[in-house]
Amino acid sequence: MNVIILGAPGVGKGTQAQLLVDREKFVQLSTGDILRSEQANGTELGLAAKLYMERGELVPDTVILNMVALRMETGKSYLFDGFPRTIAQAEGFETILSGRGMKIDRVISLEVPFDEIVKRLSSRRVALKSGRVYNLMSNPPKVEGICDVSGEPLIHRADDQPEAIQVRLQEYEKKTAPLKQYYERKIGVSIVDANGEVEAVYRRVKATLA
Ligand code: AP5
Ligand code: MG
16 A cells, blocks of 8 residues: 655654554655755765755755655555655656556645644754654653664754744645645545644544555
């Protein structure tokens, strides 16, 4: 089963995807995580994406589509987290999928009010290599500043500063939000209330996959 997780920045896409990877047979494909790891490794792709990401703007569609096409293998169950992000990406994605004889089985839209999003992002900490996500308020690591699983230092993402958060939310409204209607027409969208405890949200997400 292949699943797209839609939702605004900070709504909890990565958190829910990680739980599904840990507890079910899914592989997470997060374009944001891939781009951050490319940056950490100083690759050409990472450098090309850096300025867009720091400002909170979307990286060009062709870059993203090539990156995803290179990483997709047949025979796996993918959770697409943060991709597609524009109508052009969704259309290009259809070509990638059909070329591999694959399809999307579910589209989930996680939803919380914007003020909750700003709160979640301001107190988020992430581990770059493991991709694990923490929150100083709702999900702190066992040892301050250290990933529970990989032991690597936790960072405050450059785009989790107030100015970049605002740009990301605007980009989302303008370019990504229309995807909900796009997939509503094509496959149907399961809307999940992402308010409340992480485990409560997980139960709602899991129910949509039955
Ligand atoms: P990306 O990394 O995808 O960022 P995003 O979409 O802005 O989403 P986030 O990762 O910020 O949030 P999330 O929904 O995963 O929330 P999380 O689980 O971390 O993209 C970053 C940038 O890369 C983009 O701006 C763009 O430049 C570029 N990019 C990436 N993909 C692209 C694409 N396809 N096209 C073009 N450009 C692309 O949770 C947030 C916080 O809340 C955490 O601290 C978490 O612990 C906490 N939390 C989660 N759930 C709960 C809960 N239920 N209650 C309380 N706290 C919670
Ligand atoms: Mg994420």
